[in-house]
Amino acid sequence: MMNTRRLDNHDSLLPEACNGHQLNHCKTVSCSHFGSTDPHHYVLQRNNPNKPMLVCKECGAFPPIINNHDVVEEALRLKQQQNSGMPACSNPDCENLGLPVLTHRHLYHAFGFSGDRQRYRCKCCQATFVDRWSGVNGKNLIQQKLLAMLFTGYPVRDICRRLNMNPKSFYDQLSHIASRCRRQLAMFDARLVKHTPQLALASDISELQPNSGNGVLWVASSEAESGYVLAQDINYQPDEHKECSEWHDPYADGARFMAAPSAQRVEAPAALPQGLLAHIDAVYREIMARPNFEDPLSSKPRLNYPSKGCLIRPQYTVYAHYMHLQQMLVQNEKLAIYMPQETLLRSACISIFCERIKDKTIHPIYVETDPEWQHGQQAGRIDIVLMGWWRDRWAFTRQNDISKGVCHLGGEKDNEGQWLEIATHKAITRYQQRFQDQFAQFINEPRRKLRPGGLLPLLDIYRAWHNLCHQDKDGFTPAQRMGLVTTPLTLEQLLS
Ligand SMILES: [Zn+2]
Ligand SMILES: [Zn+2]
DSSP: OOOOSOOOSGGGSSOOOBTTBOOOSBOOTTSTTBTOOOGGGEEEEOSSTTSOEEEETTTOOOOOOOOHHHHHHHHHHHHHHHHTTSOBOOOTTSTTTTOBTTTOGGGEEEEEEETTEEEEEETTTOOEEEOTTSSOOTTHHHHHHHHHHHHTTOOHHHHHHHHTOOHHHHHHHHHHHHHHHHHHHHHHHHHHHHHOSEEEEEEEEEESSTTTOOOOEEEEEEETTTOOEEEEEESEESSOOSOOBSSOOTTSTTTTEEOOOOOOOOOOOOOOOSSHHHHHHHHHHHHHTSSSTTOGGGGOSOOOOOSSSEEEOHHHHHHHHHHHHHHHTTTOSEEEEEEOSOHHHHHHHHHHTHHHHHHTOEEEEEEEEOTTOOTTOOOOSOEEEEETTTTEEEEEEEETTEEEEEEETTOOOSOHHHHHHHOOOHHHHHHHHHHHHHTHHHHTOGGGGGOGGGGHHHHHHHHHIIIIIOOOTTSOOHHHHTTSOSSOOOHHHHTO
16 A cells, blocks of 8 residues: 655654654654654655655654554554453443453442352443452362473473363463463552552563564563563464555554565675674664664565464554553653663654653663673773764773673763663563573474464463562562562462
8 A cells, every 4th residue: 555645745744643642753862853743853755655764854863654543553452462351341332441440440349249250330331240250260270280281391282181171272271371360460560560659671572483483573571670571562463454564654554564575685694793892883783774773574584474363563562562561650750771772672662751751750771781791790990982873872891801881862971880780681581581491392383383373371371470470599579579479479379
């Protein structure tokens, strides 16, 4: 679907705002047009009609254009997925539609029982519904066994044989367990954001199934020290979408739905150099070589597009990920977000939190270290180096030839020593790696490579287990570290 509108008209220069969100603006924090949504501050270049480009008249930056409406819709999708299966008003004409009882108690009355399960009535439309996960879980024991085997790496067919169930009931049980997990998580998540006005998060993005080449990316954010994972999202939906397009046209609604791209010639990436500085420099060059530098998939030579469901262009899922976090963190006063050097994370973060960057209540920070770096060491001598097209201001320090670098993406210049000591995204990076190790068997089943949908319930279960059950070497769970609970949850408690 090619866009034929005249684009040099100032009124239509930027894609239409949606619910007050205009995410197209200069993203150079030091530029006087940073965050500006005045179309007179930009020119549109159309050298390539498939790739219109917005250029800031002040600093010359050319942030890729994104469809605001699609980001808002994607955030809604992510939220609905998190709330799916939870008791909530389901009347499509009601303003409480989809708002779960667990996190919005004031919208509902408890309204008797159905068997041993709690019934509720919506205060707005008077509709009643049952919390199907309240009451006794009759399947607790078999679900515990199923999880125990899944977590120790048994193949699905072995689990089915041992538990005497067919594959369909295996996946049904898995999705019931996931619903219970989301229910538990919703309560802990709400408590965490309510009681933590100052928060440091760590974000990372990785391939969900690294051996599949299927284009599914996984973005996740946790509290930086405890590792409590607050949100994780993937750029894939199990439902088909009828109009997917190979080209990204950010002026057309539905721009986020991605068709299978045709194979393209891409130069094989050179091996990344060893030293930290050279490594960071090479990553900048790799990112600039992407056809769209906010879309890591745009430089892939080919994708094994999933045979069911639909891929979302990754920038939409990542912007929506931060939009969802922003909605969760309305009460937050001071926020740090540590992330690896990835322009997509940076752009999404500073666009969504643009106002907070201006207010200086948020600290988005790139963190890169040599693998041997010990977290928590004090910074020694600090060297400042401006790097990449953006002239990002990195601060480096070294201990015995092992280096660490940080870059404050909000433009702060006087706290490098502190950030070099405390900033880390290790907790979330390890969380993602552990998932790959723990479920290698499940993730890499040959038929699963083109059917990533089967991993969705597992992701919810893994997050719940990690936050609430999994103990670190000192015997504490992330939820305990955050002071949300005094003991680890057992699998039985998780499932009840
Ligand atoms: Zn600018
Ligand atoms: Zn209602």
